[in-house]
Amino acid sequence: MHYETITYEVSDNICVVTLNRPDVMNALDTQMRAEITQAVRQGGKEARVVVLTGAGGRAFCSGQDLGDGANAANLDLERVLRDEYEPMLKAIYDCPVPTISAVNGTAAGAGANLALAADVVIATQSAVFIQAFTRIGLIPDAGGSYYLPRQMGMAKAMGAALFADKISARQADDWGMIYEAVADDGFEAHWRKRAAHLANGPTAAYNALKQAIRASFDNTLDEQLALEARLQGKCGQTRDFKEGVVAFLEKRPANYEGR
Template structure:
């Protein structure tokens, strides 16, 4: 696929997907959703970590309401056929996904960030559940992720009042991993991505699975799941390398997959 709404490149095991519709603050249209979905799929074979970020001064302003079809959208179909495949591609990724939030993340754009495994935001960024301003409820996974990350009270307040949450607030509330000074942001997320790209990919994948399934499991079910996943990790070359490196008192050199 030739990309027109995103930029995609892979270097050093890091796949960077950069939303690139700066005139509309990287708002999501059908083509961008399809291209993100495709790029995440391509990265599974080419990279050990994915970074999703935005061009210009915004991360993503959500659904493109300036699209001539916006007021006539079949929202249920659009969410089912376009948003869900994009979100599932990220959630089901075999490698970790970082959202590097470089500016405003609004509506579905905010929730697109929250779907990632790790969210790193510049301090000038903010998140806003803007849906009630146009008579809608949060979508793109917002009603699932928000209460699990920040609790019912803050999640509902952010939805009803649709007020911006600063990156610093988001970090303090546990909604994102960290907020970073603007002048350090690009170097910082690149360093974080390189760290994951050189790590034990299978262990990362199984850890993500264990945490996500823990919300629906009993303790005994979770202990059994941990046993199975740990058994799988124990069969990897990365585990053997990690043990040898520990005994030899040197940094481990993981192969990833």
């Protein structure tokens, strides 16, 4: 597929989807949302890890492209969220392989919550996250009301949403909002190393792991133990498990195939 608002690259089992509208800080328009949706689905089939990042260095994603004020005020936001954002966010959530957001600049509004939709968020120390919605009379959307309290707790989530403060990557790291904040120098090399680790890992186990951790919020202990047993039983039938055991006994690195 030919992409115009993003770039798509697959190499060494790593798919990198780069938001590529740097002139508007990688703001999300209709075409970009559709292209991200397609690219993540494609990457989930062609690679063993999918990375989302932004072009230009200033921003990961500045959120919804509001265009001029007149058009923005007349947006049917319910339709846009239902028909355009929801498929994109579900494509990331349902991706069968691990997903990483490599946040290399400002992540604001829907752009912040796009980042948080990934399994792992790695940010430069200079990056900031802004739940900017109340600044224009809106509530957090693009999954923000779901992800924020789960990742940073009710108190921090409520404050971040109400005040729309800038949250530095270091704060986000300290609060559990993201996985890690790392130095700007060497950032790409760092997230590529992280991606390579996952791309060479036991892919089926990663998929089961995501299912188990997500289900834990709604399950009782008995339900969670039963789910663990069922998923672990499936993992135990994979070639990767057998390879992992043999590699452990032979004291060598495992050569996982992702099946």
